[in-house]
Structure formats: structure tokens, C-alpha cells
Amino acid sequence: MALRRKLIVGNWKMNGNLAALAELAPIAEAARAAAGVDVAVCPPFTLIAPAVARANGIAIGAQDVHAAASGAHTGCVSAAMLKEVHAQLVIVGHSERRAEQQESDAAVCAKAQAALAEGFQTIVCVGESAAEREAGRAVEVVSGQLAGSLPEEAHEGELVVAYEPIWAIGTGKVAIPADVAEMHAAIRAALVQRFGERGTRIRILYGGSVKADNAAELMRVPDVDGALVGGASLTAAQFVPIVEAAHG
Numbered sequence: 613m614a615l616r617r618k619l620i621v622g623n624w625k626m627n628g629n630l631a632a633l634a635e636l637a638p639i640a641e642a643a644r645a646a647a648g649v650d651v652a653v654c655p656p657f658t659l660i661a662p663a664v665a666r667a668n669g670i671a672i673g674a675q676d677v678h679a680a681a682s683g684a685h686t687g688c689v690s691a692a693m694l695k696e697v698h699a700q701l702v703i704v705g706h707s708e709r710r711a712e713q714q715e716s717d718a719a720v721c722a723k724a725q726a727a728l729a730e731g732f733q734t735i736v737c738v739g740e741s742a743a744e745r746e747a748g749r750a751v752e753v754v755s756g757q758l759a760g761s762l763p764e765e766a767h768e769g770e771l772v773v774a775y776e777p778i779w780a781i782g783t784g785k786v787a788i789p790a791d792v793a794e795m796h797a798a799i800r801a802a803l804v805q806r807f808g809e810r811g812t813r814i815r816i817l818y819g820g821s822v823k824a825d826n827a828a829e830l831m832r833v834p835d836v837d838g839a840l841v842g843g844a845s846l847t848a849a850q851f852v853p854i855v856e857a858a859h860g
């Protein structure tokens with residue numbers, strides 16, 4: 613059996629409505645057929661509860677969480693609240709939140725800690741900008757984000773890392789397999805250095821314009837344990853072939 617099961621996660625971002633939850637049925641059917649692949653969808657907060665009711669075996673997650681358990685944080689949602697509606701995973705540190713909400717590595721780390729402590733599968737996103745890659749600093753930047761964003765202690769929840777080069781998100785530009793391989797190897801080395809044997813079991817996802825026509829090639833790259841998918845997760849027609857590609 614493979615050391616790490618493939619994990620395909622859809623991030624709906626600020627898209628979708630109750631009618632869009634009809635997409636979950638064919639996705640769940642594909643997930644059942646793709647034995648050995650874990651499948652999850654992260655809709656906006658308002659759709660989590662109805663999505664859970666229609667999940668049929670796929671995991672439903674959130675796109676963010678607050679680091680605190682409760683209190684005066686207008687507009688925010690805690691890990692306990694997400695647990696109450698049966699969300700199973702949480703994304704933290706997405707580059708859109710790092711940019712739009714000015715989330716620092718320390719803030720992302722605190723959120724990850726809160727989610728892991730509640731037992732969530734917790735996806736910590738990292739990734740360099742186009743300028744940083746052009747300057748030859750991609751691995752250095754991502755290593756710094758990992759050092760600052762990953763919580764120290766092992767918790768109940770499962771830690772997952774998503775490598776998402778910012779220039780590849782929503783642009784149609786996908787990182788070439790050689791660059792993905794180099795980055796995922798560097799992330800694996802950092803995880804093993806930091807967590808020892810546990811670091812060999814942490815799944816590393818690739819994200820950034822993953823589509824039906826490039827997913828199979830990306831899934832074959834060493835240390836690519838799945839994908840975080842934005843645009844192509846919004847319809848079953850585009851998402852199901854990615855789940856199938858992970859099945860191999």
C-alpha cells in the first residue's frame with residue numbers, strides 16, 4: 613500500500629449557492645469509484661451544513677478559521693463552530709487570504725494550531741510569487757513560509773501542506789513538472805527535518821490551474837500526494853476527471 617493516499621480537494625472560494633450543491637452527487641459517485649483517493653470540497657461557510665447533508669462520503673471543509681475559540685471577532689468562525697456542523701477539514705494560509713487579509717505566517721500558524729487541536733485535517737498553503745521565482749528565490753521563500761506557518765507540536769488532526777505558486781492560481785499557467793518535483797522534494801526534506809518520521813507521512817498537494825488535461829502528469833510527480841483545485845472544482849464535469857487522474 614502507498615505510504616500516502618492521494619487527496620483531491622476542491623476550493624470553491626466565494627462561489628456557489630444551494631443549487632450548486634447538486635454537483636456533489638456525481639463527485640461523490642466518482643470518489644466511491646476511485647478507491648484509494650480521498651476527496652473533499654470546501655464551499656463557502658454558508659454552504660457547509662447543507663453540503664455535509666449531501667456529501668455522500670466525500671469530506672466537506674472550510675476555507676478559513678479563526679485562531680481563537682470564541683469572542684469579539686466580528687465576521688469570523690471558530691474551529692469548534694466548524695466541528696459542530698461536521699466539517700472535516702480546514703484550509704489556512706491561502707495566498708488570497710495572505711494577500712487580501714494580510715495574514716502573516718504567524719497568523720496562519722495560529723489558525724492551523726486551532727484547527728489541528730479540534731482534530732481537523734488542516735491544509736496549510738504556501739507558495740511563491742512570480743517575482744520571487746524569477747529571482748531564483750522560490751525554494752527559499754517557501755521554506756521560510758513553512759518554518760513560520762507550520763505548528764510545532766503534533767495534534768490530533770492531520771497536517772497537510774499545499775504548494776500553490778501564486779502565479780499559477782487562477783491564471784491557467786501551471787508549474788512544469790520539473791519545478792513541481794524540485795519544490796515538493798524541498799518541502800518533503802523540510803518536513804522530515806522538522807518532524808522526523810512523521811514528516812514522511814504528511815501529504816503535500818500541488819495547487820495552481822490543475823485541470824483535467826494536466827492532472828495525470830502532475831499526479832505522477834514524486835511527492836505530489838494530490839491537488840488543491842480552485843476553478844476546476846466548481847463543476848463535477850471538470851472536477852471528476854481530476855479525481856480519476858489521481859486514481860491512475
Ligand code: PEP
Nearest residue numbers: 781782819820821842843
Ligand atoms: C486555489 O485557489 O487554491 C487554486 C489552486 O485555484 P485554481 O485551481 O483556480 O488555480
